[in-house]
Amino acid sequence: xxxxxxxxxxxxxxxxxxxxxxxxxTDSVGPAHERSxxxxxxxxxxxxxxxxxLARGEVLGIVGESGSGKSTxxxxxxxxxxxxxxxxxxxxxxxxxxxxxxxxxxxxYAMRQFRNDRLGIVHQRPELGLEMRFSxxxxxxxxxxxxxxRNVAAIRERAASLMHQTELPVERIxxxxxxxxxxxxxxxxxxxxxxxxxxxxxxxxxxxxxDLSVQARVLDLIRRIQxxxxxxxxxVSHDLGVxxxxxxxxxxxxxxxxxxxxxxxxxxxxxxxxxxxxxxSSAL
Amino acid sequence: xxxxxxxxGLIDEDSKREVRRALLxxxxxxxxxxxxxxxxxxxxxxxxxxGLQITLALIAPEDVLxxxxxxxxxxxxxxxxxxxxxxxxxxxxxxxTADATVIQTRHRIPEERLRADQILxxxxxxxxxxxxxxxxxxxxxxxHGEADYGRMWVYMYESVVRAGDLRIATQYPVxxxxxxxxxxxxxPRWDVPKLHQADALFLFGAGREKRIYAVPPHTSVAPLxxxxxxxxxxxxxxxxxxxxxxxxxxxxxxxxxxxxxxxRWVTTCSDTSFCAARQAVP
Numbered sequence: 316x317x318x319x320x321x322x323x324x325x326x327x328x329x330x331x332x333x334x335x336x337x338x339x340x341t342d343s344v345g346p347a348h349e350r351s352x353x354x355x356x357x358x359x360x361x362x363x364x365x366x367x368x369l370a371r372g373e374v375l376g377i378v379g380e381s382g383s384g385k386s387t388x389x390x391x392x393x394x395x396x397x398x399x400x401x402x403x404x405x406x407x408x409x410x411x412x413x414x415x416x417x418x419x420x421x422x423x424y425a426m427r428q429f430r431n432d433r434l435g436i437v438h439q440r441p442e443l444g445l446e447m448r449f450s451x452x453x454x455x456x457x458x459x460x461x462x463x464x465r466n467v468a469a470i471r472e473r474a475a476s477l478m479h480q481t482e483l484p485v486e487r488i489x490x491x492x493x494x495x496x497x498x499x500x501x502x503x504x505x506x507x508x509x510x511x512x513x514x515x516x517x518x519x520x521x522x523x524x525x526d527l528s529v530q531a532r533v534l535d536l537i538r539r540i541q542x543x544x545x546x547x548x549x550x551v552s553h554d555l556g557v558x559x560x561x562x563x564x565x566x567x568x569x570x571x572x573x574x575x576x577x578x579x580x581x582x583x584x585x586x587x588x589x590x591x592x593x594x595x596s597s598a599l
Numbered sequence: 600x601x602x603x604x605x606x607x608g609l610i611d612e613d614s615k616r617e618v619r620r621a622l623l624x625x626x627x628x629x630x631x632x633x634x635x636x637x638x639x640x641x642x643x644x645x646x647x648x649x650g651l652q653i654t655l656a657l658i659a660p661e662d663v664l665x666x667x668x669x670x671x672x673x674x675x676x677x678x679x680x681x682x683x684x685x686x687x688x689x690x691x692x693x694x695x696t697a698d699a700t701v702i703q704t705r706h707r708i709p710e711e712r713l714r715a716d717q718i719l720x721x722x723x724x725x726x727x728x729x730x731x732x733x734x735x736x737x738x739x740x741x742x743h744g745e746a747d748y749g750r751m752w753v754y755m756y757e758s759v760v761r762a763g764d765l766r767i768a769t770q771y772p773v774x775x776x777x778x779x780x781x782x783x784x785x786x787p788r789w790d791v792p793k794l795h796q797a798d799a800l801f802l803f804g805a806g807r808e809k810r811i812y813a814v815p816p817h818t819s820v821a822p823l824x825x826x827x828x829x830x831x832x833x834x835x836x837x838x839x840x841x842x843x844x845x846x847x848x849x850x851x852x853x854x855x856x857x858x859x860x861x862x863r864w865v866t867t868c869s870d871t872s873f874c875a876a877r878q879a880v881p
Contacts, residue, residue: 427745446750452760453753460752466826467759489760 323408323547324369324392324515325415329401331387334358344570346590351382351570361387363571364401369515371408372545376562376579378552378594384571385551389519392549393436394418394426405433408514408547431461435508435546439520441500444507445492451478451503452488458510477506481536498529505536509544516540518550522557534560555598559583567591608655609687614638618656618811622802625813630775632726632743637809647680647705648806650722654684654703657718657802663691665699670707670849670869694872708790710848710873713799715816721784723805726812728772728782748780752823759828771830774821775814789832789849794820840868843877 332340337356344353344360352359362384369375377385390396392403403418418429435458438444445454455474456464464470475485481502492500501521508516518537522530538561541548552558558565559579566576567588575588586592608615614636621635640648658664664684668677672694680703685692693699696709705722713719729739732750742748751772758766769785773794783791784803794801794814801814814820824830839846851869856862868874 423745427747431749446753449750449753449757450760453757456756457749457753460756461749465824467756468827470756471760 321370321411322368323371323373323406325404325406326365326367326392327402327404329362329365329388329391329403330360330399331362331384331391331396332358332360332399346569346572346574349570351384360571362391362568365566365568365573366401367566367573367576369547369549371547372541373564374541374548374550374562376550376552376558376565377568378555378558378565379568380553380594382570383568385553385568386519387571388568389436389517389549389551392515393434393517394421394430405429405514431458432511433514434517435511435513435515436517437501437504437508437519437521439523441492441497441504444504445500447492449491450489451483451492451495454492454503455507455510458507462511473510474506477510478503480509480540481506482532496529498525498533501525501533502536505533505540509540509546512544514547516546516548518548520552521550522552522554530557537561555583555594567594605687607688608658609640609683610638610652610655614652615656618652621811622653622656622813625802625811626800626815628779629815629818630773630779630781630812632810632812634809635811637806640806641683642679644807645724646676647703647722649804649808649811650703650705650720650806651680651684651804652806653720653802653804653811654701655687657720658684658688658690658701660688660690662700663693663698665693665696665702665872667702667704667707667709667870667872669705670709670851671871673871676705695876696870696872706785706787707849707869708786708793708801710868710870712793713797715798717799719799719801721786721801721803723782723784723803723810724807725770725784726782726805726808726810728770728780743779746778748774751780755823755825759825765824765828765830772823774823776818777821781812781814781820787833787849788822788830791820791822791830792832794818796820835866838866840874840877841865842867843874845874845877848873 334357336358339355340353340358344351365388379385391398398419404415405418406415407413452474455477456470459470459473475488478485483499483502522533540546550561562579565579565582566573569590575582575591582591583595586595618635621633625633640651642648666677666681668674681692696711701718703720727739729742732754733739733742755765769787771783771788771791773781773783775781796817798816800816803812822830835850838850845868849869850866852864852866854862855865
């Protein structure tokens with residue numbers, strides 16, 4: 316009997332570079348050369364041949380220092396940055412028997428539709444993920460309106476429910492984002508991302524710049540959502556503590572390459588790559 | 600025979616050809632804004648140069664022209680545009696909507712239902728409804744390309760939340776052929792339903808912004824609305840035209856001085872041709 320694969324997302328050889336490249340690039344960049352920019356043609360190899368799979372409800376952590384390619388990889392997963400090579404295979408979690416689709420082969424219109432319906436993203440900086448001129452309720456409503464919700468009362472009810480779920484004061488639904496604190500804005504982004512019941516939630520440094528108590532509340536919230544809704548998540552962070560709390564599996568990136576991948580506990584307790592060992596020892 | 604002192608239709612043939620090509624593309628993609636190289640004309644940009652270029656590119660000697668501004672055939676702008684077109688083409692002029700084959704207009708669509716052999720050319724001051732939510736032209740173009748109209752819908756949602764109703768009085772945004780978001784130019788909401796599944800061809804020209812777009816006959820034109828807050832046209836209960844007595848047309852108000860010097864407001868039909876036709880019927 317043919318077995319049905321359980322993965323939701325499979326990334327194969329995803330590559331992104333900024334520049335035209337040259338024949339010497341391959342032998343000049345990467346972790347072994349301690350750089351991601353080619354000294355001959357100045358091309359930046361932001362992400363090279365990244366591959367991994369994600370099961371339904373799984374949380375994958377991506378760690379690495381600044382410039383290691385984490386955010387570039389996340390942007391490609393969010394379909395907002397084109398890839399130079401590779402594929403992002405997606406299988407609908409509610410229908411595992413359905414044939415997978417390569418998201419990078421979709422036309423721009425279909426990509427936008429997919430992003431609206433199946434993806435949610437929480438940015439490190441709220442101004443990237445929220446429209447500051449609209450109210451908090453309006454920002455959450457946008458995802459619903461994109462999903463063809465056309466009843467104002469129903470939209471407000473759903474937005475209020477999402478705000479309640481993300482521990483935001485519902486009575487402030489019509490207030491503008493600049494009147495909210497940083498931690499609250501991250502929760503607004505989470506509420507917005509969850510509005511369309513996404514299959515995949517992308518979290519980019521969601522706790523950066525937040526104080527420890529606020530950070531803990533945001534992490535608790537993400538953990539609860541993951542537990543209750545079985546949302547598949549990709550979590551980018553340079554903070555190993557955050558990764559340890561949320562991610563079951565982790566990949567470590569350096570100079571655009573994945574240098575180590577495995578179970579988070581295994582990586583933190585028995586790191587194999589020298590760079591991972593350095594990261595772990597720095598965090599302790 | 601009218602003696603012409605200008606090139607027929609004032610602008611050169613290459614320019615007219617370019618406008619016609621843009622028009623064909625606009626008709627093929629209803630609601631999509633097609634760029635064109637807007638030419639200089641002897642009127643200032645913002646006074647109807649987009650509509651004028653379309654009219655001049657289309658009009659043939661056998662056409663009958665009507666020009667209206669704010670629904671009025673005798674407004675200063677309408678008279679000047681009509682005079683310019685007549686002087687450079689020699690076409691017949693009319694104020695009667697039913698007699699016209701080409702109607703150039705600003706702010707209004709005539710009250711009478713237009714026929715399949717009529718073309719309505721609208722002058723457009725602001726081309727893109729996304730400008731309210733995305734001032735960057737490049738990003739707005741991408742949003743149109745991907746049909747990414749979420750922010751426009753949020754604008755409408757916020758309007759309802761803050762004011763309890765859809766607050767847009769004019770330039771009401773519509774979705775054309777289930778695809779493109781389109782600005783309806785400064786026509787009142789009263790005229791928006793006339794665009795939907797019409798028999799006539801509607802052409803929109805923006806000279807200053809160098810864009811042309813179109814609503815071909817029998818095309819779906821849906822105003823943005825919500826199930827619980829539907830789109831509504833202007834509602835003036837009890838008001839009637841002081842001249843023809845019509846209570847089912849778009850009305851405007853004028854200040855009128857009486858013989859004794861007192862000023863009072865009088866409400867009349869905005870479409871003067873429609874009003875005159877009603878008055879002529881005993």
